[in-house]
Amino acid sequence: MAIREILIxxxxxxxxxxxxxxxxxxDDVKQIIKDMAETMYDAPGVGLAxxxxxxSLQIAVTDTLWRSxxxxxxxxxxxxxxxxxVWLNPxxxxxxxxxxxxxxxxxxxxxxxxxxxxPAAVRLRWFDMDGGQHEKDFTDFLAVALQHExxxxxGKLFIDYLSPLKRNMITKKMKKLFKx
Ligand code: NI
Numbered sequence: 001m002a003i004r005e006i007l008i009x010x011x012x013x014x015x016x017x018x019x020x021x022x023x024x025x026x027d028d029v030k031q032i033i034k035d036m037a038e039t040m041y042d043a044p045g046v047g048l049a050x051x052x053x054x055x056s057l058q059i060a061v062t063d064t065l066w067r068s069x070x071x072x073x074x075x076x077x078x079x080x081x082x083x084x085x086v087w088l089n090p091x092x093x094x095x096x097x098x099x100x101x102x103x104x105x106x107x108x109x110x111x112x113x114x115x116x117x118x119p120a121a122v123r124l125r126w127f128d129m130d131g132g133q134h135e136k137d138f139t140d141f142l143a144v145a146l147q148h149e150x151x152x153x154x155g156k157l158f159i160d161y162l163s164p165l166k167r168n169m170i171t172k173k174m175k176k177l178f179k180x
Contacts, residue, residue: 004039004053008178009109010171015155018051018058020089023131029057033129036061037084045107047145049152052108060087060149064142090126090150093135095119102144104158110178112170116161118147 007014021029032055040048040061050059065083100120105113121139124146128134138146148158159167 002035002038003042004035006039006043006048006052006107007054009106009157009159009174011108013054013056014051014108014152014157016051016056017155018049018056018153020058021127023127025129025131029059030129032057033059033061033086037063037086040107041082043107047149048107049149051152051155058089058153060090060146060153061085062087062142062145062149064145086129087146087149088127088129090124090146090153092122092147092150093125094123096121100140100144102141104144104148106148106158108152109157109159109170109174112159112173114158114162114166114170116144116148116158118144118161122147 025033032050032053036048036050036053036059039053040046040063046064047060047062050057062085063083096119098120099117101115101117103113104116120143121137122143123135123137125133125135151157151160159170162170
């Protein structure tokens with residue numbers, strides 16, 4: 001296992017549309033998924049999409065339990081209280097008209113948080129690591145987190161939902177802080 005380098009905005013590789021994974025998964029892809037989980041926990045973050053580590057495949061990992069400060073800051077709890085989810089080739093089948101606003105951040109846009117308004121509920125179809133197909137409705141934080149992660153697979157970032165002025169300010173800040 002290895003912690004991978006996370007690409008920081010602005011980076012053209014974050015803007016590519018990712019390709020579907022092919023089943024059965026190759027050992028390479030299985031390793032990428034393990035590395036993504038390790039990289040997400042190390043960051044720490046609640047989600048990571050493959051394009052963020054320069055892999056243009058439709059893979060995302062999340063752990064929304066990890067969001068709780070109690071779990072995140074207690075090393076003894078690592079493992080037991082984790083809820084790692086792997087999402088392959090995800091596709092939204094439906095999004096609600098009703099919207100919700102949450103403060104979002106992103107490992108590829110460090111130290112930056114902003115309110116983003118998205119559909120409050122979604123119906124998702126995705127595949128697991130064995131190639132099994134799943135369909136489920138999500139609401140609240142997970143609905144938002146999944147939309148954020150799967151945007152990455154389409155080359156989109158949460159800052160794309162902000163005003164051009166705000167987005168330019170953030171891009172300048174990223175260049176100054178991380179591309180110096
Ligand atoms: Ni992100």
